[in-house]
Amino acid sequence: MSIKSFAAKIFAKIVLKKMQQWAQNPVETQQRVFIKLISEAQNTAFGKDHDFKNIKSFNDFATRVPIRDYEELKPYVERVVKGEENVLWPRKPLYFAKTSGTTSGAKFIPLTKESMPYHVEAARNAILCYINETGKADFVDGKMIFLQGSPEVEEKNGIKTGRLSGIVAHYVPSYLQKNRLPSWETNCIDDWESKVDAIVEETKNQDMTVISGIPPWVQMYFEKLQETTNQKIGDLFKNFNLFIYGGVNYEPYRAKFESLIGRKVDSIELFPASEGFFAFQDSQKDKGMLLLLNSGIFYEFVEAASFFQENPKRLTIGEVMTGIDYVMIISTNAGLWGYNLGDTIQFTSTKPYRVIVSGRIKHFISAFGEHVIGKEVEESMNKAMTKFGFSITEFTVAPQVTPSEGDLPHHEWLIEFEKPPENLQEVAAFLDAEMKQQNSYYFDLIEGKVLGPLQLRSLKRESFREYMKSEGKLGGQNKVPRLSNDRKIADALIKIQP
Structure with a gap:
């Protein structure tokens, strides 16, 4: 066992103990997050428009702040894009994560000094939970690949703008940098097919142990590898045993992946979005992903069956039940308020709160x-x-x-x-x-x-x-x-x- 893998096991135990403190006190944890968010934002333009100074309870908040999607929040976002400060959150955001919206054109989702660390911490903690539960840590000594967008960013009115996955690449811890592939230059290739070809060339002779990305695009990478080397992925990367994914359900792809790899590998599911990192699979044994209740996000839930009714009931974490489809509504330390993420989730457990993504309310x-x-x-x-x-x-x-x-x-x-x-x-x-x-x-x-x-x-x-x-x-x-x-x-x- 290397020093790095030994240290990872110790660190995993420390992190898990901290996570249990909030996971075992979900209602109190969310209440603390709620109070802090309202307090921090009361002097912003949004806070003044919605009388944050007089919000003392969730009911006060629900009365003053309607559920909005991006299009409805867009007038505030456009003010931030133009360089105005203290609109949705104190000061300017550090970044805008630019995404391609289906109804709103390009979306600009703010990432602030307060929200940005949670995106990195959650991905790290997902791996540490896996290490703590399975005892497997040798993979930290091998090469890891994260198929992602370009890390290049533009700057406008003092705010950097780029793809979320590319922005997060700037925050990869130094102890992982030498293990991380592809190279910065390859990651900056804009054309996806050319980028995959370059990644294949960089990785085909490496000791890849962890591979991460959205399943359909990782599948494309695997197919190109197999075409180039004429080998099963598991034979090419003999120590590859962990696949980390998010964005879509893995199950429809699983059979194809196992055929390309030539064997089964462990997997960790993540639930990230530009708007926040919401959950990750904390156990290989239990269904669902642990909902992150202590990450600067206050959650509300509306039953999907009643969502399009006038004034549907808005529930907080202590009121939800398993097996029901809920639309997830978020308020965050990036300045999103009563925001309809568009995802529907189901709780698989309430001790602790674990979820699966069941679909999109717009899909x-x-x-x-x-x-x-x-x-x-x-x-x-x-x-x-x-x-x-x-x-x-x-x-x-x-x-x-x-x-x-x-x-x-x-x-x-x-x-x-x-x-x-x-x-x-x-x-x-x-x-x-x-x-x-x-x-x-x-x-x-x-x-x-x-x-x-x-x-x-x-x-x-x-x-x-x-x-x-x-x-x-x-x-x-x-x-x-x-x-x-x-x-x-x-x-x-x-x-x-x-």
């Missing part, structure tokens, strides 16, 4: 009132892959409101198969039965002949990659929505078929 299908969410289609797909033995590269689902003559309206599942099933119709029938079991609205619409059974469309290889490239979203933190309530993505995918 759903309810063209006929069925309100199908991401978790339902992903669970159905996973069961179908297990039953029929096929594997996929990617898939998305869209409504078909104007079907061919003689057909009822239906849901169309567009799938790029890695290993196709023998009988598509059999798979379609199975998926439809699973969806009816999971979603009572869908069941009623099918039984009432308002909707016809779902239909599958098999896409050519590389379809999703071609689509993402055409949208300028190939690589980095970008991902294809599992669900759309319109046919924009579906029609674009169909258009590129031969």
Whole structure:
């Protein structure tokens, strides 16, 4: 055992003990965060506009601060972008994380002196929890790769702007820098396909022990490695045993990953976003990710089923239950207030509070009132892959409101198969039965002949990659929505078929 791996084990025990202090006192912890946020921001423009000085309780806050998405908060953000201080949070933010919004164009999410350290600390603590639970620490001596956006930033009105993953690259601890790949120069390559080629060349002869990134883009890296070396990833990197991921559900990719690697490897799931680092998988044994209650973020939750009603009930951490889909609302030390992140989550445990991401409140299908969410289609797909033995590269689902003559309206599942099933119709029938079991609205619409059974469309290889490239979203933190309530993505995918 090296000195570094021995030290990592000791450090892991210290960090875990500190985490347990707040995890075992969730309501009190969140109350402290809430009071501190309101106090810090009471003299900002937003704080004055919403009477923060007279907020004494969560009910006061909920009365004064409505739930907003980015578009509704945008007038305040634009003032910050122009260089105005003390708008959403004291002073100016250190950075803007620039993201590509689906409805708002480019989004500029503030990162402040107070919020920035939590992005780095959470990723570190996820690894330390893994070390403490498994006793495995030798990987810290090998090379680690983090597939991410360019670390280059621009500066405007005294605020640096770039991709979150690239900004975080500036904060990698010095003790990890010599183990970290790819090189700074390679990370700055803008074109994703050229960047992956360069990463393959830099890493193919290295002792890679940890690989991290969004699954579809790590898969592309693995495929390029295999194409270049003609070896399984597990044979090429004999000490690679830990995959760290976030952004999308890993399960639809797992079979393909294990085929490319040639064996199973441990994995750690993260729940990061430009708006904050919310949770990470703290145990290999328990389902879900530990919700970070002591990281400068105050959480609210609204049941997804009632979210679009007028004045839906806003719950705090002590009021939630397991097994219910909630829209997660955040107020943060980066100056986001009553902010609708857009994600839906479910609690898998309340001692401690662990969550899974169940979908996006904006990514759903309810063209006929069925309100199908991401978790339902992903669970159905996973069961179908297990039953029929096929594997996929990617898939998305869209409504078909104007079907061919003689057909009822239906849901169309567009799938790029890695290993196709023998009988598509059999798979379609199975998926439809699973969806009816999971979603009572869908069941009623099918039984009432308002909707016809779902239909599958098999896409050519590389379809999703071609689509993402055409949208300028190939690589980095970008991902294809599992669900759309319109046919924009579906029609674009169909258009590129031969």
